Amino acid sequence: MSFEGHLFLALLEGTVTGFVLALTALGLSLVFGVMRIVNVAHGEFFMLGAVIAWYFSTMLGGFLLALVAAPLIVGGAAFLADRLVLRRIEYKPESTIVATIGLLYIIQQLVLTVYGPYARPVPAPVYFRLDFPWFGYSGYKLVVAGVSAALLVATWLVVSRTTLGLYMRATQQDREMAQAFGVSVHRVYALVFALGAGLAAIAGALVVPVQQAHYLMGLDALLMSFVVVIIGGLGSLGGTLAAAFLIGVSDGVVSVFFSPTLAKIVATLLVALVLVFRTGGLFGEEGT
């Protein structure tokens, strides 16, 4: 394959990755933004979505049903986690990180027990091939990109046009003031945590036909989401989207021409440096 062929493949792969990454990272970004906490278990919600998609498509009525069930089940689990764990520790930043590390291992190991250590694929619900001058490309990947785009728009509409979105934004800007105006902050927190988890789960379900479901797939999703959220800026939808494409495409290019590991090393170092040198720290008000 020629250089242009490789480059085109890298860009195409990068764009598709960018969409999925945007969807995954959006959930983390909402939780970051509204609740001011870092959810280390976010990647496990992504993995749960993928595993649930495998169960539905092989045993319980098909892949399309999974796209609805995965976010509902995972969102419900996240809702419970918020009520039972995070609320108890009062969302203290460092305690929350330790607690969500705990959740990470609990979810991951339960999946290992129930689902097993396998990497299992799912047949794509739609199969067609796009022929480019250099190679044929799976049409399902473009469907993934399309569905992700639709969900991104839908989330944006929820945040900017609905009452829940208004409550979310109010809580994000000033928690106490929102509470004074009668917003039930606790309920907003629980819903945002569930929404964030649901978005990750649907992203996980979407990629199963291309990536296979495996109990360890969450860590990579988590790290890449961190990268995107930190570069894109906290709680900023546009920033998250832009960063997802920047990371997706550069990851695609470096992976095709050099090595996927090198791409990840570059991305993680970049992020660490951005975080260090951006004044004000992660939450704006922290840095001293």
Add this chain to the structure above:
Amino acid sequence: MRRTRARAVWALHLAIILLLLGLQFVVPPFHQVMLARIMALAVYAIGYNVLLGYAGLMSLGHAMFFASGMYATGLTILYFGFGAGAAFGLGVLASAGMATALGLVTLRASGVSFLIVTMMFSQAFYLATLYFNEITMGDQGFIISGLLPPLWAGGRELAFSDPAVKYNLALVVFALCLLLSLWLTRSPIGRVLVAVRENEERTRLLGYNPLSYKLLALIVSGSIAGASGSIYTLMFSYVGSSFASILYSIYPLLWTLLGGTGTTLGPLLGTALMTYVVDIASGLTSSYLLLVGATLLILIMWFPAGVMGGIRARWVRWLP
């Protein structure tokens, strides 16, 4: 009164070291190896505790220091035929260097940012050990047994394969690090570190530079973690990427939280409890890391002070 307190504290720590020295003649061989491993890993937790317990900085990247010690020791033995002493010294130096470099960059961040930044750097280090797999052998790792010349003490040959040699090597490093951490926390430097932890602004106002104290704590913490990785390599003669993975950054956090953050004996207790629990559980199920998650959750929700912290709050107020 103060004098007797100080004497009691030092006596307690020396008694524990003596107890560990004696235990090797009593316990069966299996537990002797377990205890040796626990002491080597407790050194790691002691290092972690210097940073978390006394400087108040929570890191998720200590695997980088632990693995730096491992790789510096293992690689110099593998490629340059270093002896154990030189390789150990180099391991500690390498992790001290890493800690200095990382501290100069990351200590601009605090709180949650510091956590994420250390995790990211450590992850980059882990990926680098995979990427340069021609040198490091990546995931598979390498074995140094057979390459390591035995130690000589008093005209006697001490082979690293001998369990008694392993045990006493671990004990020596453990004792030194325990006493170092005890001395540090009771020294004026330790007092300033606690002041930084409790109120950074006020400490600055009193004329101390919090940044240089935090850097010092990070370097000490990283070097001790490196010493642990280094001695672990000498004892078990295996080095691999998995020791640089995120799980190995979470372990010392878990051990320290379980034993009691900011207590000198907590790290040993937490490491011992968790190592035994994980060892038993891993014999029963492949999902033994479930226990790691559940313990973290239970500790943070109900027992944030850990075992020694609880004992100190309730019964023995003078515990360091």
